Amino acid sequence: MKVLKFGGTSVGSVESIKAVLDIVKSSYDAGEKPLVVLSAMSGVTNLLTAMAERAAERKEFESDLKLLEDRHFDVVKKLIAVKFQNPVFTKLKLLINELEEILQGVAALKELSHQSKDLIVSFGERFSNYMVSKIMEQYIAESTFIDASHYIKTDSNFGHAHVNEELTNQLVQALAHTHADKLLFVTGFIGSNENGRVTTLGRGGSDYTAAIFGSILNADAIEIWTDVNGMLTADPRIVKKAFSLPILSYTEAMELSYFGAKVIYPPTMIPAFLKKIPIVIRNTFEPEFVGTVIQFDSGKSDYPIKGISSISDISVINLSGSGMIGKSGFSGRLFTLLAREQINVVLITQSSSEHSITFAVHPDDAQKAVALIKNEFELELEANKLDLPEIEENLSVLAVVGENMKRTPGMSGRLFYALGRNGINVRAIAQGSSEFNISVIIKKDNLAKALNAVHDAFFAALNKTLYVFNLGTGNIGATLFKQLHEQHDFLLENNDVEIKVAGMSNSRKMLFDVEGIDLATWKDTLESDGEIADLSAFIERMKEMDLPNCVFIDNTASKLPATYYEEIFKANISIVTCNKIANSGDYAQYKLLHDTARRHGVDFFYETNVGAGLPIVRVLKDLMLSGDRLLKIEAILSGTISYIFNNFTGDASFYDVVKKAQELGYTEPDPRDDLGGVDFMRKMLILARDAGNVIEPSDVDLGNILPEACLNATSVDDFYAELLKAEQYFNDLKNKALQENKVIRYIGKLENGKVSISMQMVGDTHPFYALSGSDNIISFTTERYKERPLVVKGPGAGAEVTAGGVFADLVNVGA
Ligand SMILES: NC(=O)C1=CN([C@@H]2O[C@H](COP(=O)(O)OP(=O)(O)OC[C@H]3O[C@@H](n4cnc5c(N)ncnc54)[C@H](O)[C@@H]3O)[C@@H](O)[C@H]2O)C=CC1
Ligand SMILES: N[C@@H](CC=O)C(=O)O
Ligand code: NA
Numbered sequence: 004m005k006v007l008k009f010g011g012t013s014v015g016s017v018e019s020i021k022a023v024l025d026i027v028k029s030s031y032d033a034g035e036k037p038l039v040v041l042s043a044m045s046g047v048t049n050l051l052t053a054m055a056e057r058a059a060e061r062k063e064f065e066s067d068l069k070l071l072e073d074r075h076f077d078v079v080k081k082l083i084a085v086k087f088q089n090p091v092f093t094k095l096k097l098l099i100n101e102l103e104e105i106l107q108g109v110a111a112l113k114e115l116s117h118q119s120k121d122l123i124v125s126f127g128e129r130f131s132n133y134m135v136s137k138i139m140e141q142y143i144a145e146s147t148f149i150d151a152s153h154y155i156k157t158d159s160n161f162g163h164a165h166v167n168e169e170l171t172n173q174l175v176q177a178l179a180h181t182h183a184d185k186l187l188f189v190t191g192f193i194g195s196n197e198n199g200r201v202t203t204l205g206r207g208g209s210d211y212t213a214a215i216f217g218s219i220l221n222a223d224a225i226e227i228w229t230d231v232n233g234m235l236t237a238d239p240r241i242v243k244k245a246f247s248l249p250i251l252s253y254t255e256a257m258e259l260s261y262f263g264a265k266v267i268y269p270p271t272m273i274p275a276f277l278k279k280i281p282i283v284i285r286n287t288f289e290p291e292f293v294g295t296v297i298q299f300d301s302g303k304s305d306y307p308i309k310g311i312s313s314i315s316d317i318s319v320i321n322l323s324g325s326g327m328i329g330k331s332g333f334s335g336r337l338f339t340l341l342a343r344e345q346i347n348v349v350l351i352t353q354s355s356s357e358h359s360i361t362f363a364v365h366p367d368d369a370q371k372a373v374a375l376i377k378n379e380f381e382l383e384l385e386a387n388k389l390d391l392p393e394i395e396e397n398l399s400v401l402a403v404v405g406e407n408m409k410r411t412p413g414m415s416g417r418l419f420y421a422l423g424r425n426g427i428n429v430r431a432i433a434q435g436s437s438e439f440n441i442s443v444i445i446k447k448d449n450l451a452k453a454l455n456a457v458h459d460a461f462f463a464a465l466n467k468t469l470y471v472f473n474l475g476t477g478n479i480g481a482t483l484f485k486q487l488h489e490q491h492d493f494l495l496e497n498n499d500v501e502i503k504v505a506g507m508s509n510s511r512k513m514l515f516d517v518e519g520i521d522l523a524t525w526k527d528t529l530e531s532d533g534e535i536a537d538l539s540a541f542i543e544r545m546k547e548m549d550l551p552n553c554v555f556i557d558n559t560a561s562k563l564p565a566t567y568y569e570e571i572f573k574a575n576i577s578i579v580t581c582n583k584i585a586n587s588g589d590y591a592q593y594k595l596l597h598d599t600a601r602r603h604g605v606d607f608f609y610e611t612n613v614g615a616g617l618p619i620v621r622v623l624k625d626l627m628l629s630g631d632r633l634l635k636i637e638a639i640l641s642g643t644i645s646y647i648f649n650n651f652t653g654d655a656s657f658y659d660v661v662k663k664a665q666e667l668g669y670t671e672p673d674p675r676d677d678l679g680g681v682d683f684m685r686k687m688l689i690l691a692r693d694a695g696n697v698i699e700p701s702d703v704d705l706g707n708i709l710p711e712a713c714l715n716a717t718s719v720d721d722f723y724a725e726l727l728k729a730e731q732y733f734n735d736l737k738n739k740a741l742q743e744n745k746v747i748r749y750i751g752k753l754e755n756g757k758v759s760i761s762m763q764m765v766g767d768t769h770p771f772y773a774l775s776g777s778d779n780i781i782s783f784t785t786e787r788y789k790e791r792p793l794v795v796k797g798p799g800a801g802a803e804v805t806a807g808g809v810f811a812d813l814v815n816v817g818a
Contacts, residue, residue: 005030006222008040008191008213012230013287014131015045017081022287024082024139026228031143031186038216040151040191041135042209043127044074048192055123058106059115068106072099075130082138091137095130102126117161121193121203125152128190128209136188147185151212154178155194157202164194164202166215175219189216207268214282218274225275226283227267233284233295234259234266236310241451242458244468248295250302251309256282258404258440259312272297301406307414308405308461315450317349318369319395319431322376323359326388334360340379346372350400350442352433361431363444369394398430399450402442403461409438418443421460424604424817425551426575427453449549456551467499469816470550472506472576474541475558476529478668479581480509482806483558488522490810500814505550508541510561515544542567546574554606554816556809557582560672565592572599572607579812581611581805586692587685590699593692608812613686614640614779614799616808622795623693626785633694635784635792636753640686642777642800643669643677644708648747649775657733658726669777669800675722679714680707680749680760687751687758696756706761708749740764746772770794777801 007030009023023041030037043051050071054064072095079091105123109115129150136148154174157164171194178187191209194202204211210227217225234256237245251259253276257269266284275282276299285294296302301309322337334353337360341348350363364372373392383389408414415434418441422429431444445453459467473480487502494500503519512533514520520528545555555571557564557580565585568578578600586593586609600607613619626633639645643664651660665674676682684703691698707714710732716722740747745764748771752759765772771780779799782792798804 004220004222005035005037006040006213006217006220006225007037007228008209008225009042009228009287010209010230011042011045011047013228014041014043014135017078019287020078020082020135020138022290023135023228024142026287026290027139027186028142036186038187038189038220038222039135040189040209040213040216041128041132042191043124043131047071047074047127047130048124051124051127052120054106055109055115055120058109059113061110061113064106064110065103068099068103071130072096075134078134079137084141087137087141091134094133098126098129098133118159118200121161121164122201124203125190125193125201128192132188132190139186139188143186145184145186147182147187149178149182149187149189150193151190152193152195152201155204155212155215157194157196157204159196159200159202161202163205164196166194166204171215172219175216179220207271210267211271211274214271214274217280218278221278222280224281224283226285228285228287229266230286230288231266231284232286232289232292234297234310236462237454237458238313242311242454244455244458244462246462247292248309249293250304251295251297252301252406253297253299254439255301255309255404255406256297258402259310267297304405304407306405306462307407307411307417308403309407310405311401311403311454311457311461313402313450313454314349314400315447316366317363317398317400317444318366319361319363319398319444320369320372320376321359321361321393321395322389324383324387324389325358326383326386336379337376340375341372344371344375346375350431350433350444352431363398363400363431366396369396395430397447398444399447399453400442400444401450401453401457402440403457404440406439408441415441417460418457420604421456422453424575425452425456425553426603427456452549452551459552467817468501468503468552469813470503470505470548470553471556471813472541472545472553473504473556473558474508474538474564475556475560475582476507476509476525477558477672478802479805479809480507480558481526482802483556483809484522484525486803486806486810491522494814498814502813505548505553506541506545508536508538510536510559512536513541515548517548517550538563538567542571545571545576552817553577554579554813556580556813557585558809560584560676568596568607569599572596572603572605575603575605577606577608577816579606579608579809579816581609581615581809583609583612583682583685583689585609586612586689587700590692590697606816608815609689610812611805611808612689614781614795614797615642615801616804616811617779617781617795617797617799619690619779619781619795620693622793623690623783626783626787626793627694631788632786633783634754634786634789636687636690636694636751636781637771637784637792638687638690638751638779638781639748639771639774640751640779640781640799641677641680641683641749642779642798643671643674644683644749645774645779645799646777647678648749649778651733651737651747657730658723661726662723664777667777668802673719675716675719678709678722680705683749683751683760684758687753687760691753691756691758694753696753698756698758702758704757704759704761706759708747708762748772748774 013019054067057064133148136146139146156167156170191212213225232247234248235245239245260269279299282297346368348362353360376392380389427449429443433442506515512529513536514529514533553576555576555578562584610620646664647660670677684705710729713725716725745766748765749762777798777800780796782794784792
């Protein structure tokens with residue numbers, strides 16, 4: 004036998020009541036005879052309370068009475084056949100008249116006792132259960148209305164009555180016996196004291212009624228039908244990826260509910276818990292969904308935790324004082340005092356030095372708690388054994404919950420890593436000794452970001468969202484968007500990563516969208532909906548949006564973005580860049596940026612700074628990390644110049660080959676950076692620094708491939724004009740190489756902390772002789788790779804390979 008309990012929203016309208024009927028009928032048709040517990044129609048309990056209060060103030064309540072009548076009558080008219088309606092109207096009308104008399108009594112006395120209030124609100128459940136039982140009678144004749152106040156016996160604690168278990172047990176058993184062949188509709192929430200006065204069972208009262216009946220009658224399950232798909236991993240209004248939990252243990256459900264998951268109210272589960280009766284949370288509006296089973300054991304799960312819950316508003320009180328705290332009896336006195344005054348302490352932590360205690364309370368209780376403490380510990384405060392209590396406000400609690408945590412090491416590490424990476428400061432920590440729960444107190448402003456970041460961290464298999472803010476929509480930026488768009492589904496399916504571009508800007512326009520800008524149409528959207536670009540405003544907006552797992556990408560060649568990198572790292576945002584400016588300016592800036600990223604636990608990835616997508620920066624880093632010692636680097640790292648010397652053959656003019664390199668997307672936006680050697684110099688500098696050398700741009704011995712006039716050109720057009728004039732110079736070079744059976748190469752070297760770059764002619768025995776296209780080549784001679792160096796070779800420029808390298812860096816953020 005099952006108990007089916009339906010909450011207020013399930014009996015709130017004609018439509019929802021139809022859904023309830025279907026659910027009960029299908030259970031009945033399946034050969035079960037469930038016991039049904041209904042709440043009052045949604046909003047009715049609040050309305051009754053308001054009416055009672057108005058009556059006590061001699062204010063008008065009749066119109067609300069009419070409203071109540073209409074709401075119930077309307078359901079009857081729509082769901083009961085006309086010929087059966089009259090007796091139902093009569094009975095409801097009688098109840099309404101009875102209610103009216105009571106309210107008039109309250110008005111006459113001008114006083115609303117707890118007892119009267121309980122009686123008044125009890126009408127809500129009596130209306131709804133009577134009415135629905137009568138509707139059901141048309142289909143199942145055995146349907147019977149039961150006023151539970153005759154069976155649930157309580158003390159006289161009106162508003163929050165305690166159940167007399169023994170008496171209730173006897174009465175419910177007897178009821179079940181005499182009504183064995185009936186389908187019972189039982190009022191939730193209400194009972195009566197020994198004098199037969201109606202009482203109510205407090206918060207979650209109808210669930211409690213269901214649990215009491217279920218436990219006494221040894222139900223196979225208690226189904227709580229509500230308007231959500233069971234219990235979720237987190238608050239779905241904040242965490243979009245929250246999902247329904249199939250199984251929870253009682254303990255886990257209690258912990259999750261305690262911190263905010265409002266689906267059930269834990270104390271109401273106790274009767275079921277004691278008898279190990281499963282509680283199933285189901286959705287009246289989606290009855291085919293299995294919902295959440297709350298049972299004795301936690302069951303198997305793919306994840307180390309079950310869920311994350313939170314209380315968004317909390318205040319923390321700090322108590323310190325060398326003379327008091329830690330002395331035996333102090334905590335006892337403190338918490339007894341708070342309990343006596345009904346101040347609910349949500350969380351307690353005590354430092355191991357025992358000189359301070361921090362505890363969290365509801366914000367409404369904070370001032371009262373402090374006043375009580377000042378009063379109770381007046382003498383100790385005067386004697387300076389205790390410092391004045393301090394209140395901290397605008398805080399939230401976030402708790403990760405799950406029985407499996409106990410068996411899985413590293414859980415708190417994962418929690419704090421996720422928080423730390425996202426720049427969320429933890430104000431206090433508490434872990435229950437049960438290890439079912441780790442709670443942290445954080446700033447309220449951080450809660451949404453924290454919940455999402457922690458959800459991603461623990462439900463990683465689910466998928467992680469990276470939020471990208473991208474600067475530069477040119478050659479590389481646009482190609483990256485194309486790749487991100489093409490790979491979106493693959494990444495989600497195979498790597499559980501979703502990348503959303505939440506912001507983009509070029510030098511003219513900028514655009515934002517938390518849901519991710521559609522990368523199929525970004526160009527048009529940026530053009531039509533974009534605001535005027537403003538880099539500083541772009542960074543501000545990115546910070547304000549405060550998204551978890553946030554990455555800033557610099558796909559420009561501009562000097563300006565680098566001036567914001569430090570600020571970006573300080574906002575705990577990782578940076579991926581193909582722009583070499585930041586790493587190749589002053590050494591002090593390089594050092595500052597690397598240190599800041601490290602201190603803030605965020606990533607700074609720039610693989611494409613050297614050799615585009617070729618793994619060079621990474622290889623060097625791994626060599627250094629694994630304790631190898633770099634002896635020498637020899638390299639060709641200008642894709643443009645490599646292309647030029649590989650194609651400046653036969654009749655081709657130098658000028659045309661350079662133009663072609665630019666067309667192919669190998670050059671910098673300003674090709675003088677390539678041909679003048681600056682771009683190569685930057686790359687060598689970055690490698691030298693990553694290898695541990697303190698070195699400035701001016702320390703590089705930079706030879707060049709151009710005649711003086713080209714180097715001095717003041718504009719790109721001017722530069723090309725000079726190139727045309729210098730055709731003879733380049734032809735001479737080419738012919739000289741040809742005569743010597745050699746090729747021209749622009750080669751960089753790092754040795755003993757010194758960087759030099761020079762044009763050389765090399766023969767076919769030289770390892771850099773055979774190159775084609777925009778090939779880069781680099782050989783690392785190290786302590787371990789001494790006899791034969793480690794060599795990386797391949798295309799070192801071009802939009803596809805560069806954007807691919809940026810993409811790879813991006814996916815590795817936080818990995
Ligand atoms: N082409 C290649 O093979 C490789 C290029 N790179 C690097 O890629 C970067 C980009 O190169 P391209 O895409 O070819 O350049 P591009 O000139 O095609 O595009 C640059 C983009 O940056 C934007 N931009 C410039 N200043 C800006 C600012 N202050 N705020 C917002 N947007 C701004 C421009 O509007 C444009 O959309 C350069 O730093 C280059 O060194 C790195 C490795 C290889
Ligand atoms: N312009 C660069 C591209 C890579 O950084 C080059 O030609 O090597
Ligand atoms: Na690279």
